[in-house]
Amino acid sequence: MTMEINCPHCSEKIEGSRQLIDSCPSCMKPWRQALFASNVKNGNGAAGSGDTEQDIKDFIVNAFHKAQRDALWKNSGTRLDTWHVSDFVSPCLRKSHYSKIPELKTGMNDEMAAILFQGVIVHDNSILSSINELTMCYDIVNKCNIDPMTVRGFDKEDPRKKDILTGTLDDLVKVGDKFVIVDKKTYNARGYVKKEAAPEHILQVNIYKLMLKASLGIEAEYGCNLYLDKGDGYKELPMVYKTAPIEETEKYLTDTLAIFKAGIPDCNITFLCNSKNKDKKIYCGYFEQCEKDGRDKFV
Secondary structure, three states, X not given: OOOOEEOOOOOOXXXXXXXXXXXXXXXXXXXXXXXXXXXHHOOOOOOXXXXXXXXXXXXXXXXXXXHHHHHHHHHHOOOOOOEEHHXXXXXXHHHHHHHOOHHHOOOOOHHHHHHHHHHHHHHHOOOOOOEEEEEEEEEOOOOEEOOHHHHHOOOOOOHHHHHEEEEEEEEEEEEOOEEEEEEEEEEOOOOXXXXXXXXXXXXXXXXXXXXXXXXXXXXXXXXXEEEEEXXXXXXXXXXXXXXXXXXXXXXXXXXXXXXXXXXXXXXXXXXXXXXXXXXXXXXXXXXXXXXXXXXXXHO
């Protein structure tokens, strides 16, 4: 993947081998020096450090960060403006509620971009079957599948979006005569031996089961969370289980949608906001807003 560059002078794309030439092929002005100056002005480079090697290091690191964000955008840039499975399986529904409020959205920092980038690398390079990265949409109120292209054609303010759930299934495999939904998860074991799949990961697979049945008529009897340990060369730890009855998942979706529509959900104190880690860090970007909305009542 090459870095995407637009000429600072004329905004034309400079692609491929043309990036090796200092002059823009469209306006013929020196783009590289202007781009570096722009990075410095925007806080992305070393301004007047007087250290050429440090300037080079900073420029390359920032270029890599941009490449990370470009990769993340390519994987999420087509994200539909509906509810997403991740909203419904979050340990804290209040966090999902806040994520839908434009005024509360914050920019992605380098640490979060790096974490998500690892997931992109794994998913893009571990295709387990012909049914891979299958995006599905489900109307929770009418209990039926709806084609993602149809949803994409809805007007921005179409009220139907408030009832629709979108999700992307990693892989559907068939072992013998059994269909299995596989969902990959990267993590850092740090010596911890995982005994069972996380409840929210199981719930995610169960929701995919419902959506798969509605969209393709396939009912997956089993689910598998494939945990990949980033600290041990992505060592595999598959957790297999029987999926829940579709009726149970339908009820969960209906009840949870009602909670979202009723207002601000109760918060659930989790590892994201309890600061019970060695660095005493808060990982939830909505912590301050949650405090304003009465977080202390749930501590």
